[in-house]
Amino acid sequence: MTDRPIRVLVAKPGLDGHDRGAKVVARALRDAGMEVIYTGIRQTPEMIAEAALQEDVDVVGLSILSGAHRDLFPRIVAQLKQKQLDDVLLVCGGIIPDDDIPAVKQMGFAGVFGPGTSTQDIAAFIRAQVAQKRGARAA
Amino acid sequence: MNSDAIAQLRAGNPRAVARAISAMERGGASAREIVTAIFRYTGRAHIVGVTGAPGTGKSTLVNEIAKHYRRRGQRVGIVAVDPTSPFSGGAILGDRLRMQDLSGDDGVFIRSMATRGAFGGLAAATSDAVKVLDAAGFEIVLVETVGAGQNEVEIARNAHTTIVVEAPGMGDDIQAIKAGIMEIADLLIVNKADRDEVSATVAALEMNLNLKPKAENDWRPPVLKTIATTGEGVADAVEWIGKHRAYLEANHLLEVRERARCRAELELIVQRELMARLLRGVNGAKIEMLVEQIAAREVDVYAAAERLIG
Ligand code: B12
Ligand SMILES: Nc1nc2c(ncn2[C@@H]2O[C@H](COP(=O)(O)OP(=O)(O)OP(=O)(O)O)[C@@H](O)[C@H]2O)c(=O)[nH]1
Ligand SMILES: [Mg+2]
Numbered sequence: 001m002t003d004r005p006i007r008v009l010v011a012k013p014g015l016d017g018h019d020r021g022a023k024v025v026a027r028a029l030r031d032a033g034m035e036v037i038y039t040g041i042r043q044t045p046e047m048i049a050e051a052a053l054q055e056d057v058d059v060v061g062l063s064i065l066s067g068a069h070r071d072l073f074p075r076i077v078a079q080l081k082q083k084q085l086d087d088v089l090l091v092c093g094g095i096i097p098d099d100d101i102p103a104v105k106q107m108g109f110a111g112v113f114g115p116g117t118s119t120q121d122i123a124a125f126i127r128a129q130v131a132q133k134r135g136a137r138a139a
Numbered sequence: 140m141n142s143d144a145i146a147q148l149r150a151g152n153p154r155a156v157a158r159a160i161s162a163m164e165r166g167g168a169s170a171r172e173i174v175t176a177i178f179r180y181t182g183r184a185h186i187v188g189v190t191g192a193p194g195t196g197k198s199t200l201v202n203e204i205a206k207h208y209r210r211r212g213q214r215v216g217i218v219a220v221d222p223t224s225p226f227s228g229g230a231i232l233g234d235r236l237r238m239q240d241l242s243g244d245d246g247v248f249i250r251s252m253a254t255r256g257a258f259g260g261l262a263a264a265t266s267d268a269v270k271v272l273d274a275a276g277f278e279i280v281l282v283e284t285v286g287a288g289q290n291e292v293e294i295a296r297n298a299h300t301t302i303v304v305e306a307p308g309m310g311d312d313i314q315a316i317k318a319g320i321m322e323i324a325d326l327l328i329v330n331k332a333d334r335d336e337v338s339a340t341v342a343a344l345e346m347n348l349n350l351k352p353k354a355e356n357d358w359r360p361p362v363l364k365t366i367a368t369t370g371e372g373v374a375d376a377v378e379w380i381g382k383h384r385a386y387l388e389a390n391h392l393l394e395v396r397e398r399a400r401c402r403a404e405l406e407l408i409v410q411r412e413l414m415a416r417l418l419r420g421v422n423g424a425k426i427e428m429l430v431e432q433i434a435a436r437e438v439d440v441y442a443a444a445e446r447l448i449g
Contacts, residue, residue: 004165005228005253030229035253037232039239047242051235054249056157084154 028119188298193286216272260291
């Protein structure tokens with residue numbers, strides 16, 4: 001069976017309007033050969049989980065610069081769990097203070113990417129992680 | 140997919156539906172198994188195609204049309220197709236962005252699809268994704284094509300009712316549309332009717348329709364105006380979808396269209412399958428050799444093809 005392109009949902013939870021980074025990342029992942037479902041700003045945890053479910057994505061990528069990750073991330077993770085999407089790779093970026101990173105990783109985010117990260121590094125990280133997950137599933 | 144998963148799919152379980160569509164996109168044996176299992180439950184949905192030039196408001200309109208059917212209690216499946224980049228093989232699927240009003244409603248299922256190299260405005264697996272939604276009990280299936288020009292007319296073969304969306308002020312594009320996708324329209328919608336030049340666009344489309352000789356019982360596509368961003372005119376459009384369905388039924392055209400669709404799909408699958416079998420049988424080196432010979436003008440393309448097949 002041929003491997004399908006990696007499918008990634010890129011969403012901005014909450015009321016944060018900084019969408020430049022999310023758009024940059026969406027485009028970079030497209031250029032890295034991935035299918036990116038871009039849902040834009042003002043996404044509730046429920047909307048994000050629903051889109052991830054219907055679109056059957058490999059990756060959920062969240063972009064947040066407002067500081068509301070402390071409140072929103074746990075709710076998003078809970079919604080994904082509720083829909084039995086424990087298998088998706090979680091990554092995020094934007095303004096996540098260093099002090100928060102351990103907690104964010106603890107929640108299940110495999111990668112946290114702050115300002116200035118090269119988008120090639122992000123694509124490479126996702127590719128490697130998804131390959132690993134797919135490999136584990138096939139085994 | 141086991142029989143349990145098929146039962147869940149039939150019950151409209153979103154995870155089962157999502158997985159089945161992914162299997163369709165992947166193709167191969169598991170896709171075939173699913174089609175075999177669900178095929179007899181298909182053929183119930185009314186399939187509505189929505190096509191038109193990029194940015195005319197197709198997604199926004201699909202969002203509004205779906206809301207109308209939901210108010211009537213009908214379940215709506217949506218397949219939205221966007222182009223795959225020929226350079227990277229990736230895609231940005233942005234149609235869903237305009238369909239946010241539909242979130243949180245179990246009676247709606249939205250799936251974004253990349254063309255993955257297919258021509259004609261749809262993905263190779265679009266019609267199979269429609270089958271999945273049909274079998275899952277979605278009564279209306281809306282299919283949004285990629286932003287279409289003149290050649291993206293594949294949708295007409297897949298839908299019962301085809302809507303071509305126009306927007307005012309596209310100027311010369313109307314000319315282009317005449318030749319191409321206008322011919323496949325069952326409904327013509329001039330969206331963005333809040334803009335100037337609406338009446339000019341409507342008049343141009345009407346004039347174009349008048350050029351076509353009208354046979355008895357012939358369907359004349361209505362030219363409708365909508366403002367998708369406010370929902371204005373959409374009730375009327377939905378009304379016309381119903382009228383078109385009734386027209387097809389009254390004139391036994393549903394059967395005719397269905398047969399044409401079945402034939403086209405059968406031919407396509409045979410083509411794909413024969414091609415796959417053929418390519419499995421020959422080694423790549425032989426093809427490369429022929430390519431070299433064609434390029435060097437030692438063999439003409441027809442003769443080369445003959446050597447591959449024969
Ligand atoms: C440009 C900008 C704006 C623009 C936004 C334009 C737009 N449409 O995006 C405007 C002027 C509108 C704006 C407004 C505001 N801003 Co502002 N803004 C910035 C600024 C200077 C740069 C952000 C940016 O676009 N960077 C460029 C992109 C490419 O980088 P990026 O988003 O970080 O993305 C990279 C990584 O983070 C990562 N990444 C990002 N998302 C994702 C997603 C995934 C899945 C992955 C894998 C990776 C990833 O990859 C990207 C590439 O490296 C930042 C400061 C800063 N240096 O970050 C402040 C900043 C984010 N803004 C800030 C504030 C406070 C505001 C306002 C509230 C100001 C006000 N009082 O009105 C408003 C709020 C607007 C709103 N509606 O939310 C604060 C936030 C403070 C906080 N979190 O505690 C910041 C940090 C400035 C500061 N130091 O105080 N802002
Ligand atoms: N003024 C006005 N803008 C509209 C109307 N309908 C849609 N738009 C806007 O037109 C832009 C494109 O709308 P979409 O629905 O994404 O158009 P589309 O045809 O699906 O675009 P593609 O899928 O990219 O081909 C968006 O900014 C919409 O908000 C309308 O009736 N009036
Ligand atoms: Mg669209």
